[in-house]
Amino acid sequence: xxxxxxxxxxxxxxxxxxxxxxxxxxxxxxxxxxxSPATIRNEMADLEDLEYLEKTHTSSGRIPSDKGxxxxxxxILNDSSAxxxxxxxxxxxxxxxxxxxxxxxKQAMNLLSQLTNYTTVALGPAAYGSRxxxxxxxxxxxxxxxxxxxxxxxxxxxxxxxxxxxxSLDEMKRVIEIFNDVLFxxxxxxxxxxxxxxxxxxxxxxxxxxxxxxxxxxxxAFTKFTQSKxxxxxxxxxxxxxxxxxxxxxxxxxxxxxxxxxxxxVENTENQxxxxxxxxxxELVAMRDCTVITVPYQMNDEESxxxxxxxxxxxxxxxxxxxxxxxxxxxxxxxKE
Amino acid sequence: xxxxxxxxxxxxxxxxxxxxxxxxxxxxxxxxxxxSPATIRNEMADLEDLEYLEKTHTSSGRIPSDKGxxxxxxxILNDSSAxxxxxxxxxxxxxxxxxxxxxxxKQAMNLLSQLTNYTTVALGPAAYGSRxxxxxxxxxxxxxxxxxxxxxxxxxxxxxxxxxxxxSLDEMKRVIEIFNDVLFxxxxxxxxxxxxxxxxxxxxxxxxxxxxxxxxxxxxAFTKFTQSKxxxxxxxxxxxxxxxxxxxxxxxxxxxxxxxxxxxxVENTENQxxxxxxxxxxELVAMRDCTVITVPYQMNDEESxxxxxxxxxxxxxxxxxxxxxxxxxxxxxxxKE
DNA sequence: GTTAGCAATCGAGATATAAGAGTGCTAAAC
DNA sequence: GTTTAGCACTCTTATATCTCGATTGCTAAC
Numbered sequence: 001x002x003x004x005x006x007x008x009x010x011x012x013x014x015x016x017x018x019x020x021x022x023x024x025x026x027x028x029x030x031x032x033x034x035x036s037p038a039t040i041r042n043e044m045a046d047l048e049d050l051e052y053l054e055k056t057h058t059s060s061g062r063i064p065s066d067k068g069x070x071x072x073x074x075x076i077l078n079d080s081s082a083x084x085x086x087x088x089x090x091x092x093x094x095x096x097x098x099x100x101x102x103x104x105x106k107q108a109m110n111l112l113s114q115l116t117n118y119t120t121v122a123l124g125p126a127a128y129g130s131r132x133x134x135x136x137x138x139x140x141x142x143x144x145x146x147x148x149x150x151x152x153x154x155x156x157x158x159x160x161x162x163x164x165x166x167x168s169l170d171e172m173k174r175v176i177e178i179f180n181d182v183l184f185x186x187x188x189x190x191x192x193x194x195x196x197x198x199x200x201x202x203x204x205x206x207x208x209x210x211x212x213x214x215x216x217x218x219x220x221a222f223t224k225f226t227q228s229k230x231x232x233x234x235x236x237x238x239x240x241x242x243x244x245x246x247x248x249x250x251x252x253x254x255x256x257x258x259x260x261x262x263x264x265x266v267e268n269t270e271n272q273x274x275x276x277x278x279x280x281x282x283e284l285v286a287m288r289d290c291t292v293i294t295v296p297y298q299m300n301d302e303e304s305x306x307x308x309x310x311x312x313x314x315x316x317x318x319x320x321x322x323x324x325x326x327x328x329x330x331x332x333x334x335x336k337e
Numbered sequence: 338x339x340x341x342x343x344x345x346x347x348x349x350x351x352x353x354x355x356x357x358x359x360x361x362x363x364x365x366x367x368x369x370x371x372x373s374p375a376t377i378r379n380e381m382a383d384l385e386d387l388e389y390l391e392k393t394h395t396s397s398g399r400i401p402s403d404k405g406x407x408x409x410x411x412x413i414l415n416d417s418s419a420x421x422x423x424x425x426x427x428x429x430x431x432x433x434x435x436x437x438x439x440x441x442x443k444q445a446m447n448l449l450s451q452l453t454n455y456t457t458v459a460l461g462p463a464a465y466g467s468r469x470x471x472x473x474x475x476x477x478x479x480x481x482x483x484x485x486x487x488x489x490x491x492x493x494x495x496x497x498x499x500x501x502x503x504x505s506l507d508e509m510k511r512v513i514e515i516f517n518d519v520l521f522x523x524x525x526x527x528x529x530x531x532x533x534x535x536x537x538x539x540x541x542x543x544x545x546x547x548x549x550x551x552x553x554x555x556x557x558a559f560t561k562f563t564q565s566k567x568x569x570x571x572x573x574x575x576x577x578x579x580x581x582x583x584x585x586x587x588x589x590x591x592x593x594x595x596x597x598x599x600x601x602x603v604e605n606t607e608n609q610x611x612x613x614x615x616x617x618x619x620e621l622v623a624m625r626d627c628t629v630i631t632v633p634y635q636m637n638d639e640e641s642x643x644x645x646x647x648x649x650x651x652x653x654x655x656x657x658x659x660x661x662x663x664x665x666x667x668x669x670x671x672x673k674e
Numbered sequence: 675g676t677t678a679g680c681a682a683t684c685g686a687g688a689t690a691t692a693a694g695a696g697t698g699c700t701a702a703a704c
Numbered sequence: 705g706t707t708t709a710g711c712a713c714t715c716t717t718a719t720a721t722c723t724c725g726a727t728t729g730c731t732a733a734c
Binding site for chain 1: 695696697698
Binding site for chain 1: 471492493582
């Protein structure tokens, strides 16, 4: 357990380092607080022994360790001190309820990355829970149709299909009718299971006569729903962080964002509420000196997702944590109403 | 007009510089060709007077100027020397005709950026020419419907609408019927015009009774078609080009890609066939030491777009130009069949 | 027209130096 | 016992200086 003065000094070091990105020395600190540099040096040595602080070299000032940041976030930053800056901008964004769900998420992520100057990621909402509402067939040309699958959440996926040689449009329509009967109200995640189960019933067998691959075409359209989509914003913000001021590191970082590995960022965060992973706690090598904060949001009973923010470990926690929480809460609330 | 020997030396300098990214000196060159360094120096001085070459400082080797690259591309690289490397990979990609149009374009761009190590952009296909095939209304809940607009090209846009207070579902269906009558086979680009024109007919007036904003909702769904979408691939490839080996330049470049200014890359290239803009010819400051090559593709009578590749002026033209042309031709051909 | 030779130029890298910031420790002051 | 002043020591950063090598332009010889 830290003494009050140790806590104070840790707090000041963290905040000073966050501000300047330079190791903090005893002289600098003595200007912010009423102890002599020597006293502060003693405390710093203790905090270093306790692994809350680190040195970059023998005669440098101190920087917070991963553990130090954690202490700062959990013990020193209590929610009561929550910053409210930027909240009004978020409120404004959500006043316009007219935009489409997906668009709203994108806008929210753009806003968050602009407000914080870090990189933001939105995952989902995964639509595992939504159900088949209607399947439609729209003829485009003589032999090409558009297959539409619509869910109860208003999502639509489409796929063009070619009508098999010796099949009439009426027959195709009959097939769609059967599919509608069989799949209506079926959760998207259960579609393939259901089809496999029903494959032995007469009705489904009937359409197999027309085309073996028609079921594959269907499954294809359905899997699109379950693919969780992600949206990335403010990648290039990383370029402005002094800790990434070298090409090697930038290559690693930006290549990571460009690959589709971003899902890994939020791995194992489901059902955990807000997670804050600092530095090496991220198992991803590319994130070794970054902090990743993830917050889940719940759009409705059937759809949920995660938003995340990525920045250097030297992140403005005081401002960022309330912001991302507020945003996630807002996203959840909006669609609950 | 250049002499044969001048052309040879220009060619060798361009190719050597493309390979090494280092200014090319007379000694290096004398190993590739059977003249003494002094002779080559004389020729280089002449080529510099003619502005095909440049020096980075008084006693450095030569690098090609923008003009030098142009001469190289247009006069020295004739089509007969076209490289065929990578063509087979493109053929392979297009063998799988099963994928959706949009997905195919994405894959093609990914492939191109992988093959070349430059950044690629696909614009479009803009759907200005496609026509309204069908408008549908799918009830989701008691008071929410999904409005679907389907074009003859098989594109779908959807928008959720709330049924106005004192309106029944049947009435809404009637409205959709009217819209279908009025807008069927109407080119997407003409929809708003048509609606404005028809607004005075009795039938359209009839639905205005229900809700003033319903037309706006419609127009909203339509404008989505006309928004040309773009896809960017291989941004981080730029990080590996030695000319962008400094943070300042990278910031500028990647911020440019992240902004939605990418449309500007292909501005004024429509109907011009293949365009090659080298260095300062690009009016965009961020592209001052880049080459942007754009090639149009024609998906069908009603849809066309542009693909582009962005790299340093020191680009592997010999390999890249045939590749991008071949790819565009392939994209055009595939959908013509 | 071509080439060898040579002084001059410039960049890149190595080395040296100085300045400045910070530490840890000891001993004195509170 | 706690706090502080003083001081030698360490390490980084910036700057200046130097050398080395690559390359050029020019002149004169081939």
